[in-house]
Amino acid sequence: MGKTYMGLPRDKIPWFPAIDYEKCTGCLTCVETDKNAGHNVYEVEGNPPRPVVKNPYECVVGCETCAKLCPNNAISFPSRDELKQVLKQLRGTL
Ligand code: SF4
Numbered sequence: 001m002g003k004t005y006m007g008l009p010r011d012k013i014p015w016f017p018a019i020d021y022e023k024c025t026g027c028l029t030c031v032e033t034d035k036n037a038g039h040n041v042y043e044v045e046g047n048p049p050r051p052v053v054k055n056p057y058e059c060v061v062g063c064e065t066c067a068k069l070c071p072n073n074a075i076s077f078p079s080r081d082e083l084k085q086v087l088k089q090l091r092g093t094l
Pocket of ligand 1: 019023024025026027028029030031051069070071072073074075
């Protein structure tokens, strides 16, 4: 069985960062934060280097730290309401 979040299959929960490459300057703060926290959501690719969301389901559900630290507001997540709706649907309580 894969990873779970509160008993629900993690790969059914669409919670992970999306990067707006129009805004991203490649500072890699998001990647460092991710690695320092022991996660493996991001990898660095390309030249010049830029962050890529390689392992979206390694992302901690509800965590938006990388988005908060991005100096260019280039990272977004679903809204809390969207997350709640998905969790309710998966639990069969909607
Ligand atoms: S923190 Fe923001 S600007 Fe810096 S690499 Fe990540 S997405 Fe790009």
